[in-house]
Amino acid sequence: MRRIPWTLVVFAALLVVPFIGSRFYTFVATDIVIVSLFAMSLNLLLGYTGLVSFGHAAYFGIGAYTCALLMKSANVPFLPSLLAAGLMAGSFALLFGFFCVRLTRIYFAMLTLAFAQIVWAICFKWNDVTGGEQGLPNVPYPGMEWMGSAPVLGNFRVGDHFYLTALVIVALCFAGLRRIVDSPFGRVLTVLRDNPERAQFIGVNVRAYQLAAFVVAGFFAGISGGLFGIFNRGVFPDFAFWTKSAEPLIMTILGGMGSFWGPAVGAAAFIVLNQQITSYTEYWPLTMGTVLIVLLFVFPGGIAGTLTGIVARMRARPSPGATTVPVSERGMVKPNA
Amino acid sequence: MLEVHGVSKTFDGFTAVDRVDFSIARGEIAAVIGPNGAGKSTFFNLITGHLRPDVGRILLKERDITGAPPHRICLMGMGRSFQRTNIFPKLTVFENVQAAFITHRRRGANFWGLSDRLYRAETDALLAALGLDDKANALSGALSHGNQKQVELGIALACDPEILLLDEPTAGMSAAETRETIRLLERIAAERSLTLLFTEHDMEVVFSIAQKIAVLHQGRLIAEGKPEAVQQNADVRRVYLGERH
Numbered sequence: 001m002r003r004i005p006w007t008l009v010v011f012a013a014l015l016v017v018p019f020i021g022s023r024f025y026t027f028v029a030t031d032i033v034i035v036s037l038f039a040m041s042l043n044l045l046l047g048y049t050g051l052v053s054f055g056h057a058a059y060f061g062i063g064a065y066t067c068a069l070l071m072k073s074a075n076v077p078f079l080p081s082l083l084a085a086g087l088m089a090g091s092f093a094l095l096f097g098f099f100c101v102r103l104t105r106i107y108f109a110m111l112t113l114a115f116a117q118i119v120w121a122i123c124f125k126w127n128d129v130t131g132g133e134q135g136l137p138n139v140p141y142p143g144m145e146w147m148g149s150a151p152v153l154g155n156f157r158v159g160d161h162f163y164l165t166a167l168v169i170v171a172l173c174f175a176g177l178r179r180i181v182d183s184p185f186g187r188v189l190t191v192l193r194d195n196p197e198r199a200q201f202i203g204v205n206v207r208a209y210q211l212a213a214f215v216v217a218g219f220f221a222g223i224s225g226g227l228f229g230i231f232n233r234g235v236f237p238d239f240a241f242w243t244k245s246a247e248p249l250i251m252t253i254l255g256g257m258g259s260f261w262g263p264a265v266g267a268a269a270f271i272v273l274n275q276q277i278t279s280y281t282e283y284w285p286l287t288m289g290t291v292l293i294v295l296l297f298v299f300p301g302g303i304a305g306t307l308t309g310i311v312a313r314m315r316a317r318p319s320p321g322a323t324t325v326p327v328s329e330r331g332m333v334k335p336n337a
Numbered sequence: 338m339l340e341v342h343g344v345s346k347t348f349d350g351f352t353a354v355d356r357v358d359f360s361i362a363r364g365e366i367a368a369v370i371g372p373n374g375a376g377k378s379t380f381f382n383l384i385t386g387h388l389r390p391d392v393g394r395i396l397l398k399e400r401d402i403t404g405a406p407p408h409r410i411c412l413m414g415m416g417r418s419f420q421r422t423n424i425f426p427k428l429t430v431f432e433n434v435q436a437a438f439i440t441h442r443r444r445g446a447n448f449w450g451l452s453d454r455l456y457r458a459e460t461d462a463l464l465a466a467l468g469l470d471d472k473a474n475a476l477s478g479a480l481s482h483g484n485q486k487q488v489e490l491g492i493a494l495a496c497d498p499e500i501l502l503l504d505e506p507t508a509g510m511s512a513a514e515t516r517e518t519i520r521l522l523e524r525i526a527a528e529r530s531l532t533l534l535f536t537e538h539d540m541e542v543v544f545s546i547a548q549k550i551a552v553l554h555q556g557r558l559i560a561e562g563k564p565e566a567v568q569q570n571a572d573v574r575r576v577y578l579g580e581r582h
Contacts, residue, residue: 184452193427201496203440
């Protein structure tokens with residue numbers, strides 16, 4: 001059977017969204033695209049390196065403020081601002097991570113949370129720069145005039161233009177992340193996840209690699225935050241609050257941390273469920289909690305893990321007697337293994 | 338090759354290793370034996386940098402490695418296997434061994450290459466030498482205990498060590514697997530002119546391949562020398578071999 005290039009199929013489908021002509025669909029799609037980068041950046045730590053961070057929102061928030069401040073207050077163009085958002089978030093990840101990787105397991109998680117709360121408190125109180133509790137409203141859209149004069153694209157709204165811009169940037173980030181997890185560096189991360197003690201004795205400086213993963217994850221979270229601030233038309237201290245850190249965790253568990261695309265699938269499911277459920281009932285958190293509990297017990301591999309498991313079983317059926325272990329994704333956690 | 342000078346380690350007032358002097362020459366095969374709790378594993382952990390000695394010095398190839406972190410000692414040419422099997426259970430057998438090639442040859446900081454293409458031939462050759470070639474794509478965590486021990490040996494050998502420390506290499510293996518492993522170890526040690534230091538509870542194994550034996554008892558080195566001499570040593574017979582005969 002020829003492999004279907006699912007990545008390209010999904011990317012093409014997403015490119016078509018503005019043609020539907022619905023402001024709402026474009027809005028939801030933009031939300032999903034940007035937030036899935038946030039979740040995917042966390043999964044570099046969670047699924048690949050075996051580090052549980054409860055404070056990933058710090059880097060999302062730092063990226064959002066950096067990009068918004070540069071664009072709004074300093075009139076810096078969009079792309080340099082966004083790159084600066086990633087670099088600033090990565091720099092803070094380097095600083096905070098330096099301390100965090102000195103601790104393990106729950107202590108590591110609690111320290112990431114503590115740093116994130118410090119970031120939140122600074123955003124909340126530093127009125128002169130961050131606007132304090134009021135945040136930074138009216139973050140400008142990037143200049144996308146060339147799209148307005150381009151054929152086809154010219155008919156779209158500015159929201160559609162931003163959606164396409166964000167989609168391309170996030171796709172490039174995903175390509176970068178994919179490349180990183182497939183690289184020798186990515187292999188070392190999976191080795192750390194599986195057995196840090198043994199990793200030392202194949203010559204791995206465990207803390208240095210954990211820190212490097214932390215910085216890379218922080219960089220991509222910063223990019224995601226920068227995009228989100230523009231999408232949201234404003235940046236607020238809540239971006240760095242601990243509940244914001246929980247969102248990518250939930251998305252990753254929902255989608256499955258055992259596969260590369262799991263967190264993105266989880267982000268889509270999370271946002272669509274949120275939209276749908278809140279239109280029926282005000283008990284959205286209750287419903288989400290129930291969904292999570294069921295998922296954790298019945299489908300521990302998440303949505304993506306369960307789907308790839310089914311596909312693997314269907315592929316295995318035509319050739320009985322073949323005793324291959326179903327490999328959901330090379331080098332990744334195999335649920336129930 | 339390796340010299341240990343007056344090394345001690347105390348845990349909460351309990352002296353696990355007490356002023357041990359020990360050395361092993363290049364190419365030698367030596368065993369550390371002793372009853373349970375004699376301090377063999379602590380002794381190993383001191384050499385490999387997992388523990389820091391309270392006093393004493395450890396030299397590897399005439400360079401002081403006392404208190405150096407494990408990854409640095411590993412990169413200097415020391416490999417080890419652990420008493421409890423210590424592999425990367427959610428990676429395939431191939432990936433386990435390939436990862437060790439990547440890290441030991443310091444290619445791990447490469448963010449942009451493709452890991453799949455690296456060291457394929459080396460990994461395949463090593464797996465074939467270990468008799469694991471048919472299991473290359475199996476999940477290592479799902480293998481039998483004996484196979485996992487072989488994977489661990491593969492990981493250690495991929496680091497191209499000059500000296501290899503094996504903590505109970507045949508623990509939990511059947512008699513047949515034990516014989517096979519010992520033959521394999523002897524062959525590999527000869528081929529690569531490896532220096533081999535191992536702990537082992539199976540005396541048959543010890544006396545079949547060790548050229549030198551060190552006996553630990555309550556943290557102290559009570560005898561050291563050729564197998565015949567150690568076997569004749571009165572102290573050793575009393576505290577250790579005496580338990581069996």
